[in-house]
Amino acid sequence: MPRTTQPRMHKIIFVTLFSLLSAILSGCSGPDSFAVKGHVKGDATINLRALYYVDGALQSSIFPADRGSFAFKGRAPEGAVVEILDNDYRLLGRFYAVNGDEIDVTIDPKSPASAKVNKGSDIAVRWAQWLNANAKTIDSRNSKIINALAAKYVKSHPQDIVSTLIITTVYDASVDPEGASRLLSSIAPEARPTALTEAMATLLMYADTSAAKRRVSPLTLMAQGDTVTTFSPRKHRLSLLVFSDENSGRADSIVPALRRLRKAHTDKALGIMDVSLDADTLAWLRSTRNDTATWDAAWGTGGIASAALKPLAIPRIPYFIVTDSVGSQIYRGASISQALKKIDK
Known part of the structure; x- marks a missing residue:
């Protein structure tokens, strides 16, 4: 009897340790990466996609959410806006990440602006708090009201990188391009990293040039x-x-x-x-x-x-x-x- 149960026990222990080690490795950041752990409300088992820009190039990562829980690692040496999407490319939430960060998020599929950063850098936490506090307004998609809300924060916080995050992701530049440019220029250079502003420019440039050539x-x-x-x-x-x-x-x-x-x-x-x-x-x-x-x-x-x-x-x-x-x-x-x-x- 012992001879038949011992190998099975070893196998169970090995699998358990391997799973534990994989979870630990996927959840640890380093100087050259950031690590994210999170949960999607509703506990669905689905595939998720993370999109963000590094050095002007779009980075994409696909990973599973098991009963709502997920983990992945990425690289953003100068910081990036990370967007989490579902299989149909619907935006579920977004947050700020930079190499060295260990981030814990809770995502509400019904409201991308309600994604909570439970653990992360000061920038990530403060930006998430602003989004959470204004989620209903942002979800309304009323550009005029949203732009006024964003402008109010930027004018009060010209030294804050959160102002740049708000302008490049929430402010609707299509209805007021001059206003967007003026607000972005009012932010202190040190709070307006190229890594964030170029991401928006790259996306718009791609949309307006490359796509325009296609039939x-x-x-x-x-x-x-x-x-x-x-x-x-x-x-x-x-x-x-x-x-x-x-x-x-x-x-x-x-x-x-x-x-x-x-x-x-x-x-x-x-x-x-x-x-x-x-x-x-x-x-x-x-x-x-x-x-x-x-x-x-x-x-x-x-x-x-x-x-x-x-x-x-x-x-x-x-x-x-x-x-x-x-x-x-x-x-x-x-x-x-x-x-x-x-x-x-």
Whole structure:
């Protein structure tokens, strides 16, 4: 009897020690790395993705969350904003990390701004506390109110790196680029590290140059009634792709403009694909309920990071792309009026 149980006991001990050692190693930082342990509320077992920039290059790490708990290591010698996303590229939370940090976070999938940093550097903790305190406002996606809130902090804390974190991640520069530039310039140079400001510039540059050279291929997206729809520029002389949500002026300015376009142009002359980037289908249906739209409409699951939209590199919303019949992009930008000028030219 002892001969049969002893090897099994050794195997159990070995596996346990190996698992323990792996957990210890994954949770320890060093001078050349940062270590993160965390928990996603809801205790789901899913794959997660961490995205952040180092030396102007996007770093991506995929790791599992076992009943909500996860751990991973990364490298950010000059500091970085680390974003945690789910399988559909939905943002779950973000925090600040730099080599040497040991970080413990609790993530609420329903509110990215509510991610709590239970352990981390002073910068990481203070930035998380500001996000947590203003989570409801940030989650509302009301750019005007959010920008005012961000500006208030920056003006009161020009020597604080948290001000840079707020401007580069929360402030909506698409509605007030001059204001964003002015606020960023008001922050002391030592609190405005290139590693953080270049990350935003790199993303926008990629979106506005590399993606602009690509032809728009047929898009297959979710439509109402749990169906899918495919939009192809080749079916129209010109096409207008619209990307918005219920908080980006959709009802006030975008839908009226689309109605005018449809009255002025046949479907063959101008194809219109109105893509909602609302957080969920309920928000999408709520925002489109009274549209009585006579154009193609769809929902981009996962927002601007949706796999279907990834080749277009949509940097912000609202956003508009005008193409010719072969998919070449004639215009891409945040102005509906500029898009209309290209169409009516």
